[in-house]
Amino acid sequence: xxxxxxxxxxxxxxxxxxxxxxxxxxxxxxxRRATDTIRAKRxxxxxxxxxxxxxxTAAQQIKKRTLRDLDTYLVEFEKxxxxxxxxxxxxxxxxxxxxxxxxxxxxHNQKEVIKVKTMTSDETQLNKALEAVGISPWETDLxxxxxxxxxxxxxxxxxxxxxxxxxxxxxIFLDTMGLKELGHTPEDLAGAARNYLRERFLRVKVGFxxxxxxxxxxxxxxxxxxxxxxxxxxxxxxxxxxxFGVEKLIPSFDxxxxxxxxxxxxxxxxxxxxxxxxxxxxxxxxxxxEFHVILLDNGRTKVLADEESRETLHCIRCAACLxxxxxxxxxxxxxxxxxxxxxxxxxxxxxxxxxxxxTSLPYASSLCGACYEVCxxxxxxxxxxxxxxxxxxxxxxxxxxxxxxMAVAGYTLADSGRLATVQKxxxxxxxxxxxxxxxxxxxxxxxxxxxxQTFREWWKARGAK
Amino acid sequence: MLISLFITCYNDTLFPGTGKxxxxxxxxxxxxxxxxxxxxxxxQMHYNTGYHPEAVTIMRKFVADxxxxxxxxxxxASCVAMxxxxxPKMAKEAGLEKEVAALLPKVFEFTEFLTDKLGITDVGxxxxxxxxxxxxxxxxxxxxxxxxxxxxxxxxxxxxxxxLPASDQxxxxxxxxxxxNAEVSTAMLSEKMKAVLSTGAEVCTGSDNSCLMHIGxxxxxxxxxxxxxxxxxxxxxxxxxx
Numbered sequence: 001x002x003x004x005x006x007x008x009x010x011x012x013x014x015x016x017x018x019x020x021x022x023x024x025x026x027x028x029x030x031x032r033r034a035t036d037t038i039r040a041k042r043x044x045x046x047x048x049x050x051x052x053x054x055x056x057t058a059a060q061q062i063k064k065r066t067l068r069d070l071d072t073y074l075v076e077f078e079k080x081x082x083x084x085x086x087x088x089x090x091x092x093x094x095x096x097x098x099x100x101x102x103x104x105x106x107x108h109n110q111k112e113v114i115k116v117k118t119m120t121s122d123e124t125q126l127n128k129a130l131e132a133v134g135i136s137p138w139e140t141d142l143x144x145x146x147x148x149x150x151x152x153x154x155x156x157x158x159x160x161x162x163x164x165x166x167x168x169x170x171x172i173f174l175d176t177m178g179l180k181e182l183g184h185t186p187e188d189l190a191g192a193a194r195n196y197l198r199e200r201f202l203r204v205k206v207g208f209x210x211x212x213x214x215x216x217x218x219x220x221x222x223x224x225x226x227x228x229x230x231x232x233x234x235x236x237x238x239x240x241x242x243x244f245g246v247e248k249l250i251p252s253f254d255x256x257x258x259x260x261x262x263x264x265x266x267x268x269x270x271x272x273x274x275x276x277x278x279x280x281x282x283x284x285x286x287x288x289x290e291f292h293v294i295l296l297d298n299g300r301t302k303v304l305a306d307e308e309s310r311e312t313l314h315c316i317r318c319a320a321c322l323x324x325x326x327x328x329x330x331x332x333x334x335x336x337x338x339x340x341x342x343x344x345x346x347x348x349x350x351x352x353x354x355x356x357x358x359t360s361l362p363y364a365s366s367l368c369g370a371c372y373e374v375c376x377x378x379x380x381x382x383x384x385x386x387x388x389x390x391x392x393x394x395x396x397x398x399x400x401x402x403x404x405x406m407a408v409a410g411y412t413l414a415d416s417g418r419l420a421t422v423q424k425x426x427x428x429x430x431x432x433x434x435x436x437x438x439x440x441x442x443x444x445x446x447x448x449x450x451x452x453q454t455f456r457e458w459w460k461a462r463g464a465k
Numbered sequence: 466m467l468i469s470l471f472i473t474c475y476n477d478t479l480f481p482g483t484g485k486x487x488x489x490x491x492x493x494x495x496x497x498x499x500x501x502x503x504x505x506x507x508x509q510m511h512y513n514t515g516y517h518p519e520a521v522t523i524m525r526k527f528v529a530d531x532x533x534x535x536x537x538x539x540x541x542a543s544c545v546a547m548x549x550x551x552x553p554k555m556a557k558e559a560g561l562e563k564e565v566a567a568l569l570p571k572v573f574e575f576t577e578f579l580t581d582k583l584g585i586t587d588v589g590x591x592x593x594x595x596x597x598x599x600x601x602x603x604x605x606x607x608x609x610x611x612x613x614x615x616x617x618x619x620x621x622x623x624x625x626x627x628x629l630p631a632s633d634q635x636x637x638x639x640x641x642x643x644x645x646n647a648e649v650s651t652a653m654l655s656e657k658m659k660a661v662l663s664t665g666a667e668v669c670t671g672s673d674n675s676c677l678m679h680i681g682x683x684x685x686x687x688x689x690x691x692x693x694x695x696x697x698x699x700x701x702x703x704x705x706x707x
Binding site for chain 2: 014015018019022142170184312326327329330331360362363364365366367368370372373386388389390391392393394398402406407409410413414415416419423426437438439440441443444445446447448451453454455458460
């Protein structure tokens with residue numbers, strides 16, 4: 001099996017990556033500004049919904065039901081999509097998915113493909129695989145285009161180039177688009193991207209997309225977006241390939257009602273996405289003549305098998321948890337070493353990729369709970385983080401010093417007499433502790449003065465009076 | 466009322482003043498406080514870091530120590546959150562469901578104990594200082610203490626209450642997070658300190674000495690103009706104390 005989430009298996013640990021990113025004050029400023037803006041917009045459009053909590057619960061229930069009977073819904077989707085003229089492929093892992101996609105493109109003798117935001121293709125490293133066989137992938141989502149041209153990595157689930165500001169983007173366009181001149185306004189930048197992309201939209205014969213939702217009942221696929229580039233990608237080419245994780249299924253068309261209210265409000269603070277594309281198979285004379293769907297597992301059934309954390313698969317990739325997260329706010333997305341960043345990334349990447357590759361991610365959280373509070377499908381991310389930490393410890397993944405420390409602390413705290421003894425030792429050790437400080441803690445924080453009398457000693461002395 | 470004080474391991478060792486203040490407030494209000502000497506800890510550090518068996522052992526001890534108490538008062542929102550949010554699930558595995566279910570309704574965080582159980586907002590305190598309030602994430606999202614601490618503080622004579630900006634933002638302590646991710650933790654801290662100092666308050670208070678040790682440690686390092694004091698110590702203060 002070649003289950004992988006991009007290059008996450010080789011990524012630096014979170015604290016190491018974060019340390020480096022914290023020095024990039026421009027990036028941190030960009031991240032703070034962008035997340036503050038989205039958070040404020042989200043708060044406004046969520047507040048106006050009297051039934052927001054009920055919608056969250058409904059979404060959670062729909063996702064629970066979907067996952068419970070996922071096998072049935074997947075087969076139902078395949079049946080209905082096929083009946084409407086689509087071709088459904090099943091991919092167990094990254095290599096299988098890439099091979100299917102390359103096979104389809106090559107069967108049409110094509111050398112180019114236009115893509116619109118598919119996080120799953122980042123998981124499988126599709127672009128790399130395509131380039132290796134001489135096929136050029138063109139990203140058409142504006143932010144993904146910026147990332148591709150800048151040879152960068154996405155740092156956010158919904159706004160992949162959030163860590164870049166206007167002038168940095170302008171420089172990337174100047175360096176890569178072969179432009180003679182380029183203005184400084186957002187309109188100038190959007191214009192340059194439009195010219196660059198339109199040429200490709202009209203030329204390239206194969207399109208590739210992800211999906212926000214796939215409807216079992218009808219075999220339809222749904223993509224929501226802001227730019228319209230996605231709409232072009234899924235309607236203009238002769239051949240369309242759509243790949244998504246198996247958890248993107250929802251049972252019926254009616255269920256969309258719930259998600260199409262929750263997703264735009266949570267993701268971009270909009271009441272509705274500007275573009276909502278829903279299509280079913282192929283329609284002669286209208287849109288692509290050939291439509292392929294790739295149902296990707298790539299570790300998802302493994303996540304499904306764990307009852308404690310399977311609700312990770314409820315995620316609809318709105319990134320509200322990233323925008324709310326005080327940790328993400330400081331580091332941005334690159335610290336998470338994966339296309340999936342922020343709190344959801346901290347639980348999803350380790351589970352897909354394998355815990356042994358990402359033992360630092362479940363600890364990349366202060367467990368403040370802001371993510372859970374905003375999650376539109378009520379994923380209890382803090383609980384799952386703790387569950388994953390437990391798995392790491394149980395599999396021997398924690399550092400020896402930590403395990404020893406925790407064992408001693410556990411032994412001490414199991415008995416008040418032992419605790420009193422250790423408290424005495426702390427009091428005796430306070431001067432050396434003050435002198436050398438506590439590793440990790442004392443670089444930026446003073447330790448409190450250690451009192452000469454514990455509370456329990458005071459209480460005892462008080463009673464004796 | 467016979468109130469059993471669970472001081473928490475942390476306060477017992479590092480912040481005994483908070484415990485003394487709780488005793489002073491409760492006794493001033495005419496109640497009797499008991500301190501069960503066998504008590505130790507709630508198990509939060511072990512549980513949150515992934516050390517489940519150790520956490521269960523400590524939970525068993527907590528349940529045994531306090532099961533027959535009339536009411537348990539705890540001057541730490543995060544320890545109460547640990548008990549409320551996680552004990553029920555842990556109890557299932559440990560076969561302690563009945564005991565935990567019986568114990569939970571008797572467990573209160575200090576400020577919610579005053580406002581909800583005793584129905585008091587004016588505890589007869591005097592504290593002539595400007596004070597801002599850091600609401601810990603556990604108080605905010607798990608206990609949902611709401612405006613309870615504010616109501617208590619606003620009833621204190623001489624106290625000038627100043628609103629903390631971005632008060633729903635985590636201070637960056639997060640238990641072992643503060644050590645494991647020290648750099649990110651202190652980056653979060655620096656934003657929090659900026660917010661605290663922007664109020665001009667002399668004192669930053671809260672119901673969790675863990676956050677306050679972190680914020681106070683940062684302020685002290687920077688020789689900042691504010692210091693951290695647990696809310697119980699403010700509510701215990703009387704005329705002539707300060």
